[in-house]
Amino acid sequence: APGSPALVALDAAGIPLEAGQLFIRRELSRSGRHRAFVNDSPVTLALLERVGDHLLEVHGQHEHQRLLEPSYQLALLDRFADADGLREAVATLFAKRQAAREAVERTRAAERDRAQREDLLRFQASEVDAARLTAGEEEGLRAERRRLQHGERFTSGLTEAAAVLYDDPRSATALLARAAQILADLQRLDPEFGAPAPDLEAAASYAEEAVAKIRRLRAAVVFEPGRLEEIDARLDALTRLKRKYGDSVEAVLAYRGEVGAELDRLARHEEVLAAAARDLAALEAELETAGAALSARRAAAAGRLGSEVQRELRRVGMERALFEARVERLAAVGAAGGDRVEFRLSTNPGEDVRPLARVVSGGELSRTMLVLKSVLAAGDQVETMIFDEVDAGIGGRVADMVGQKLAEAGRGRQVLCVTHLAPIAAHAALHLRVTKSVRGGRTRTGVETLGGEARVDEVARMLAGETVTGAARDHARELLAAAQGARASRARTVR
Template identity: 65%
Template sequence: MLRELRIRNFAVIESVTVAFGPGLNVLTGETGAGKSMLIDAILLVRGARAQTDVIRTDAETATVEAIFDVETRGPVANVLDEAGLTLEDGQLVVRRELARGGRHRAFVNDSAVTVALLERLGDYLVEVHGQHEHQRLLDPARQLELLDRFADAEDLRERVASLVGKYRAARDAVERTRAAARDRAQREDLLRFQLSELDGARLRPGEEDELRQERRRAQHAERLLAGLVEAAALLVDDEASAAARVHRAARLLTDLGRLDPAFTGPVEALDAAAVQVDEALARVRALRDAVSLDPGRLEAIDERLDVLTRLRRKYGDTEAVMLAFRDEVAAELDRVARHEEILAAQERLLAELQAELAEAAGALSDRRRAAGERLGPQAERELRALGMERAVFRIALECCVLEEVSPRGLDRAEFRLSTNPGEELRPLARVASGGELSSHRSSRRSRRAVRCSV
């Protein structure tokens, strides 16, 4: 029960505290007095979206606080327990704080919470009805939802909805696998050709770059070879070579060092230079040996580059990409080859989900039928208390086949009403006037209050 509502700087309201008593409370006032603002404030603590334009013009923040009396055991307490909150002395304080900067906050018993939690609590704390709200009773989907709430079957309904999603996904997978079987042979031929072509190419990452570098060398082989031979000669091959001159200078300074030790200082540097000359010579000779004057090698390089270019156009820009594509082809070929095995596994999963869904949906239907048998007489008693002495109310359930199951289950609910003796039961939408719908809604809310203990 809503016991007190405190509002500050909300729309046209500067500050107000409204206390509610047991039973019916009526708020009256002229148009524009702010009655609808109270409803908007209640919706806000119920989890409605916060807008900064509801903050009073001369204020930076707005606050709405609602105090409820609730039972320490029941759906509200269960929601709080799931959120790690406690309910003491049956008092629940819900507060929304709005700021012009957009940093809105929500609290339950002074603990910061999410708006999603307020929405969950709001389903049990407050119902807000517009003047045409009773027309929702005419919707069969809404009627089934109300029956499930009366039957306390929301958890079972959620399980059925989850299983329906899994069942449909498994069924679609089986259908796709079966459809793929029709062109499986053609696809398998293509995959085998691609795998054979890629494996036959013996791809190696970086090979194309190496070949293009070797091709440039082969194109200028004579010039490169002549230059490398000359470089080697300058380094070592005659008395005027760099190596010979370094060695002669080192020997000369060593001899002079016998006369004056100061002359041996550069010898160490010359020895290091000799080592570097030897290393450079080794590299020059390696490059010289790598240069080929064989015209056949250039032709072989061009042929290999043509193969790589053709494969690159079909399978990827680099050897690494082509090798990755090759692995994908091999994996798909394995799946195609194991088509029957995969299909059998998918069909087993589908059968298991179908059996599980049939059991859960059947249990939901049984609970609905049992609840419908209880709800009819209870509704009639409530309608009699509202002056409809001869009213007869029943709930008809139509069950579909499992292949047509929806997230709501196998059933379609229809509320049927007879308001006068001798009249047959007809769907609520065909026989109920606006007043009768309002009366029926009042009786339904009364039953819900008893069931939810709120």
């Protein structure tokens, strides 16, 4: 149906309907790699289960035992009350409240270690601050160290270079000047021979500039007897800091920033704790409000559920039954709310209602579960219900009542029932027989639709066993005729 939870889930996953139809398929492989598809689009198993839960409800042969569990009773009441949204909101707030409570506890626990941590951080900060680090310092020191280690070689090399260019009598600049003089003499005889003169003048100018740079470099190479030891001591100090706080001077400085930030946070510890406590108080108030709303919804629905279940129990052979859904407030709101729900039943006149586990037989429990499922299904959008062995512990007239109840449940949806009781099978609009056979050493399961005399024979077999008598067939026809009459009566009532 439009707007159904199943379609909402599919729409959120981007899976459209095909001509208003929904096709679900699972592929099982021997390798163990199974795949699921919805309208030929691959989906996760989680999505398939979520969609399936809204389309089909299975009541297994042992599920009625779950009806004795308080948590299951609570879930059934919430479903009847249409309180699943409120319950999810409470669960979300509860999780947030728990996280906030843990945050407060962590902050309080940190208080015990705060002083010790502060002492350590202050020592680290003072150690880094005392070093007066600067970015790029280490590279500069290592370059200076190399110059000091090779100072004599640098000085002699630069002196020799200056001599070659300028200081020696036959230096490069002297030779360039001699060449220029020769060309000047030739130019007086023939101007054409003065053409190279500008190049020689430029070369001499470049040589003089180079000599000036060499002399400046040589002047910078000053050997200070204690400087190398100072540099080595500084580099050792940097190495110790890097070993503690980072792999470079820049990393040590970054760590110093982190230490400062943590010291600031520790200084604001009381402020942080107060903020965490305020968050916790706000979430606790929200949780209490949401829990109260959920409790009110449950309390209002509990009376209606009790009345409807009690009325329907009388239609499945429990005419004197009294049913009650009792809601008790708990001291605190938990993930499922702040209530404890207990279904209570009295099956005999004059007896007070008591917890289900203390009063019901197997057959009564099966019928109670059937009634609950029917009442709940009337208010939801599940289109297919499957009942497996819902006939446990019943027979005769009660089985006929259960069959009628299943047929009524099938008026607005598809109901599939696995049963061995003829009175229940007789009420089905369609009778399918499931058989097993062994052929070629393999077990095979077959399903066939029964109609006419074949259905009469099957119902008779369910009554009499393998040997079907004429009396059994007559009884089967009576059951089928009575069931058909009941269906016709229900159809007239609906019209």
